[in-house]
Amino acid sequence: MYNEFDPFTEDIRHNIEENLIKYQEEYGVEITSTVSYAGKSQFLQNDQVQDFIDKGYDVICVNLVDRTDPSVIIEAAKAADIPIIFFNRELVEDDLKRFNKLYYVGAHPEESGKIQGQIVIEAVNDRMDEVDLNHDGVIQYVMLEGEPGHQDAIVRSRVSVDTITGAGIQLERLGDEIANWDRQQAQTKVTSLLAGYPRHIELILANDDNMALGALDALTSYGVQTLPMIVGVNGQEEAIDMIQDGLMEGTVLNDSAEKGHIIAKMAVGLGVYGKVPADISLYNNKYYYVPYRKVDRNSYYSQ
Structure with a gap:
């Protein structure tokens, strides 16, 4: 996570963790998850990802600090052959193409x-x-x-x-x-x-x-x-x-709830079967975009 003081990204994190608990039972596997906060430092986040790789985590989900500077993370993941799901801070398309196990979950x-x-x-x-x-x-x-x-x-x-x-x-x-x-x-x-x-x-x-x-x-x-x-x-x-x-x-x-659901389901699918679940339709085999919804005085939506 890029920062721990952003209410919206914290909602996503919470929903990822809730869904991981659900998928642990559904897939019949043990899931161990760890959260690290980079305090808006890309250098620190690079080190955190490397630490996850060194500890043998199967999938890493990254809320980038600097969307224009993912190279260290991408190269580390590629060398270790570990999939990365980036979310909520969309990196440049050319960067996402640098490794066939890189994905992005966000919204237009x-x-x-x-x-x-x-x-x-x-x-x-x-x-x-x-x-x-x-x-x-x-x-x-x-x-x-x-x-x-x-x-x-x-x-x-x-x-x-x-x-x-x-x-x-x-x-x-x-x-x-x-x-x-x-x-x-x-x-x-x-x-x-x-x-x-x-x-x-x-x-x-x-x-x-x-x-x-x-x-x-x-x-x-x-x-x-x-x-x-x-x-x-x-x-x-x-x-x-x-x-x-x-x-x-x-x-x-x-929709932070839907983002958390999709990220968790992709992560478990990649970790257990080595692929994104078939019922998650990706754009260009890389992207999943969650639709926005209007909320005003006439169209109140309660989560």
């Missing part, structure tokens, strides 16, 4: 950006007078991005805005801030923006719910009476509660 970031945009479009079409707080016919917005170089952050940010403007809605960007998937960082960034644009932020697009909740923390602490639309991604339980309470506009469910 374009899809999440498009759904974020659709949530905004529907809200604007339904209640423009309520959304356009200063009634100038333009939606003033802030973008909260996950981290520099992260594929999901880059694509999600671009596609969400393109989807909204493509529907004929005018946007004015007031800020584009990197908050590294971190709630406290998002709160700090939005608090600073509020000081510069009091009462004029009408939309906050956050690359994930953790940052969306940080934005809500900032707005609440700052004493903003009429909240802007806030749209996140992942479908965290707290974010869904805020949608139900009318404090957030929506989120995009990034």
Whole structure:
């Protein structure tokens, strides 16, 4: 795991472990699993993977720290002939082709950006007078991005805005801030923006719910009476509660339960039979993409 303080990736880890227990009984094998956190250090993660290889683990699942720098892990796995399932941080396609036992489980970031945009479009079409707080016919917005170089952050940010403007809605960007998937960082960034644009932020697009909740923390602490639309991604339980309470506009469910299920099933299949189970359909024999789902005030989804 790239970090232990990310609520969404921790949900995936929890679901992997739960499913491993289930598959232990189903396959009639003993499963020993170990979790290591890299503290956002790719060098440390490289050493952790090598340690797993040295200890003879059959399959290694990796939530990369740096999606552009998997070479050490790939070469170590290839030399030891041990399969790697990468997840939630999509590495470059050419890297995934370097060894025939490399796989990726994730979701299409374009899809999440498009759904974020659709949530905004529907809200604007339904209640423009309520959304356009200063009634100038333009939606003033802030973008909260996950981290520099992260594929999901880059694509999600671009596609969400393109989807909204493509529907004929005018946007004015007031800020584009990197908050590294971190709630406290998002709160700090939005608090600073509020000081510069009091009462004029009408939309906050956050690359994930953790940052969306940080934005809500900032707005609440700052004493903003009429909240802007806030749209996140992942479908965290707290974010869904805020949608139900009318404090957030929506989120995009990034199905951590299904990701955990697929990763665990692939891992056990590879460990027991040396292949991915036949009922898991891979794209290009490498990729498994879990679909996103829209969650807004009209389409509440409870995990």
